[in-house]
Amino acid sequence: MDLLWDDKPKEECGLFGIFAPEKEIARLTYYGLYALQHRGQESAGIAVSDGRKIVVEKGMGLVSEVFSPDLLAGLQGKMAIGHVRYSTTGSSLLSNAQPLVVHFQNGMMALAHNGNLTNAVEIRQELGSQGTVFQTTIDSEVILNMIARYRRHSLEDAIIKTMIDIKGAYALLIMAEDKIVGARDPHGLRPLCIGRLGERYCFASESCALDTIGAEFVRDVKPGEVVTIDEAGLHTRFGTPQERIAPCSFEYIYFARPDSTLDNLNVWESRRQMGVQLAKECPIEADVIIPVPDSGTPAALGYAQTLGIPFEEGLLKNRYVGRTFIQPTQELREVAVRIKLNANKQVIRGRRVVMIDDSIVRGTTSSKLVEMVKGCGAKEVHLLISSPPVKYSCYYGIDTAEREKLIANQMNIDEIRKFVGADTLYYLSEEGLKKALGSDPVCLACFNGDYPTTVPKKFSKEDMEC
């Protein structure tokens, strides 16, 4: 098991799409996906359309590993959609990489999806009983199949009809020969925004991808909205009535890049505000505040600024540990954490330390970090978490681990404190998190079990993947 990264929830996909016949659309999509690499590192793909046919290239690995300059040069067209994907173990297959492309009666279509459907298994069984053959194990193919079935209508009508049938979380990019359509589920669970590059438009999961290609942020796609970009510009319709609006709060806590703004809320600032709230709820007399990099950094800064305590880098992250990192043997398990994060003795020795992290999922990393900081001579180590305890699984495209593996589902806070070995363990309250995120509603289901949709009784990630 990966001792460090396995102790965090995993995002399951990033999307980018652009309609710009006069530009190098494959290269722009490549850069857009590069900016979204944190949303999925297992496979990457780009599909282009020249107005007549769709060509796709995809492979396992990082964007930079999948696409060579020659491969990109071969992807010529008027528009492109791209996808980066993370998957659970066992289904990290090339056949599951996206965009998915199909030929059907009226032509060709490509689809890129972020999220999880909660009724994919039922729909899949129904389609299967009618003779539909599936080539992948992902729920995205269910969506593509349904749109293709409805394609006697316009593409937008077919998407809207599909949106009425499917439940759960989705941000979609669907490319036909002459247009790209972006759609977001009626709860707005997964993010999707619109950018403008000159007179042309593009889509991205996060605004950081728009910044990267020099596009101007236009706005977020609204929950339930269906937005088309084509030769004539941008057109919009509503697919399904908006339902309980609930964008994922974990995007702000951990997943999204801090330089992104999602649904009008900047990620860096919302994380800093989580630290401000932590300082109000749990002020500790300490000599230094250190973050667990990188996602703990803005909260640690907000905490330090509010209490007037020095903020320093007490843990240093090795940025060059890639996917191919060979896990040490059992005997060398401690090395795994120290290769990725190492404590800065100069900052820690003889001091009362507050260490701030964004979340604890299984607790395996936190105990190692506390031990490491104590081993460097800290007088006290207080661990503060800038989100509430994660007690429930996510059904909406985030791999939080099964409920039984969530430490906060198995132990109370004092038991977790003893397990991680900290002098104090404090989690931000749900109220504090809501204050940090402003007045708009968000999904908090992995903290409180209040899911914005009905969720399946039995859930297997292998059944319903991104």
Ligand code: SF4
């Ligand atoms: S359950 Fe948690 S991780 Fe899943 S969408 Fe809701 S807030 Fe995000």
